[in-house]
Amino acid sequence: MVRRLLKDEAKSRLHKHIRHGNDPPDRLLKKLGDYMSGVAGAFLCSSTEPSPRVVNQLKTMIPTLALRGQAGVVVAAFMQERGIRYGRAFQSADNSVRIDCIEQDPRFRPHVAIAQIRSRSCGSGGDGDMQPIPAGTGISGYFAISLDGAFVNADELRDELLAHEQLTDANTDSDLLLKWIERFCERDYWRHGLPANYEAIFREIDDRVDGAISALLIDRDGNLVAYRSRSGLRPLETMRTDNGFLLFASENCAFAGLKGKTQQLLPGSIQRVDAKTGDSVDHALNSRRYRAKLCAYETLYLGSPNTSVEGHSHLHTRYSIGLALGRIVAERVQAEPLVTPPIVSSMPNTGGPYADGLFDSLAEQGVLAERDDVVATHFLERTLLGRPRGRQARIAQKYRVSEPAVARRTIVVVDEALIRGDTSQAVTTMLLAAGARAVHWAIGSPPIVAPNYYGMGIETLDELAFWQALKRLPPELRAQCLRFHRMDLPVLRTIESNIATAIQAATITYLPFRALVSVLADRLEGIDLSPFTFEMPTPAGRQRADRSLEALLAALPVNPCLGSGS
Structure with a gap:
């Protein structure tokens, strides 16, 4: 059933x-x-x-x-x-x-x-x-x-x-x-x-x-x-x-x-x-x-901050998302007893505007923090694409952390997306090994629930951190998660907690879908949000997505106490 x-x-x-x-x-x-x-x-x-x-x-x-x-x-x-x-x-x-x-x-x-x-x-x-x-x-x-x-x-x-x-x-x-x-x-x-x-x-x-x-x-x-x-x-x-x-x-x-x-x-x-x-x-x-209905990744990730679309600069959009995200993170940081102010750090190359907005938002909420990019890279190349083994090797080679700066400090790392979770897990491990007290992740987008069939190299649902977290949930919670961008806030918090545990982070805070819609309010018709909604923009894309979803759901384990579900 x-x-x-x-x-x-x-x-x-x-x-x-x-x-x-x-x-x-x-x-x-x-x-x-x-x-x-x-x-x-x-x-x-x-x-x-x-x-x-x-x-x-x-x-x-x-x-x-x-x-x-x-x-x-x-x-x-x-x-x-x-x-x-x-x-x-x-x-x-x-x-x-x-x-x-x-x-x-x-x-x-x-x-x-x-x-x-x-x-x-x-x-x-x-x-x-x-x-x-x-x-x-x-x-x-x-x-x-x-x-x-x-x-x-x-x-x-x-x-x-x-x-x-x-x-x-x-x-x-x-x-x-x-x-x-x-x-x-x-x-x-x-x-x-x-x-x-x-x-x-x-x-x-x-x-x-x-x-x-x-x-x-x-x-x-x-x-x-x-x-x-x-x-x-x-x-x-x-x-x-x-x-x-x-x-x-x-x-x-x-x-x-x-x-x-x-x-x-x-x-x-x-x-x-x-x-x-x-x-x-x-x-x-x-x-x-x-x-024109540009993929959301153009605004959130791929595009240069200096690019504008119909008068909206990517830099301003990302900063505004950081502001919205900071209002949520402030509650979590304030709930944790801190000896020293937390450090707000961006993921290199793309996370800067998000981190700047979040830092300013924390200040508006009365949260004392420091803005310092303690995560750096050895090379510019992105590690999103490729086979898992090769990607993991490049991730380990790419990132480094400033050990003196993070010792005994709480770190809030701001990134534009959490896709598979392997990069965030690797960086979390590096920060904790360098002496960080705790690592919190603030993500400038909602959970990615669907491969973007139009340009990000995600081939299967099973690669995504969201689906890995969903597999670990009781069946009754899975059904609620399948509302995707319409899932209730407590369900989103459950997904966040599950992924945080998997990557050894203290917390993960996703940008709620409603907050993203608020930032993009006057241009929603020009942006494809299918990575967060599972609503593909072409008929063929919808058919492929539905087939992938059916296959994954058929393979999900069922709680023995609830029967086979058939």
Whole structure:
């Protein structure tokens, strides 16, 4: 009976090397996703004479998107008579960038260049590979592509290619997208000696894909095509500058300091830029108009604090969340007898605005605390993606704590999310080993209850700390937890206590969903909150989520005293 109730509740709400010149690209050895990537592009429209200006413009944009991935940057550039070349971008401590194999040849002066800012892979192979921008292998050297996002239905897309007897080694989403573009080009245009109609090609692609995709494509004639899938979950910003460039980027922070007209590429559309004239034309791929609904992670985690969406900066949003979170944490800290003021520390790189807001909120509540970042990193690379063993090794290598600062002190660590719990557990262990009296975690988002099928590399429900905690609860409490963002506050506190015990923390405080809604009140229609609600933004996504939920619920243990539940 209990298992039936759980199900009813759920139903009711439900490469590695860079290609140089004309050398063919190496085959990639594993299936990767581009979950936490970014893209940038620059097209010189103001002059028919190519120059190094386009590469220089791209180099100024790359550092602004660094938070989107720390596994490296790869670049493709095109020059008439010379074709497409590939290079790897290297960033110095002063944020200056050099691009090998492109800048070194003074005779190579492209009019268009694109970049992909890569994160570490989350594939099934060894950890640490970086996916380059591959060239299409159906027609060698015809395309270069940079991709931000991931296909949810990659396996189905691959199987369909195989069904057409197109055996493929498309082990990445970039490869897979190129294979489909080449298939349509060959079927409808190339064999007939016709130029490709990208509007028709991407219309077919947009009808097939499920996921969050933004992409930049260069063809062998030097034309550029920008594409944003109809879900609109991944942003793609454009700017036509006053000095003759047409720029593309995953975030508008890449346009800082430039003058010109900016806009978003609309969901379910492409923008084609003509190589000869520099003219650009937008094409809607469907008669239906799609509204942008950015994944919540863009605001809470992926996006640079310097990015703004419709006038709302990520920095201000995260600070406001910290303020709201601090009002709850104040009660817990005040309940604990303290000899010295607690230390409020952020998790490095992304948690700062949350911690600043929480610290100021504690002061407003009359709680004396110190603001000191006692957790630091050895390297910038995120550890969210990858297989468990490799991730755990990188987590152990990445973080360090300031032992003198934490000895015999209570530490409040502020982070934007608690996903699997292994990072927070490792940091808690480090702090306690360094002599901390107690470690409290303040989380700037509600519990993550669903894999984000549109870009965070969480493949199964079972990976999430929420579900691991739910498994340890009595069946009657599980049913209440399955209300997800509508669960009562005492039930949320039970989940928090369970996870805190698992990671050896004194307490965990999640941001209640209602508090998040309050902060985002005037823009809820533009943000996908599915990680916290289990309400996926596409029909295919909902079907996949429901199947995952059904499978997990069927495997949950049932209290023997309550029968089998069948």
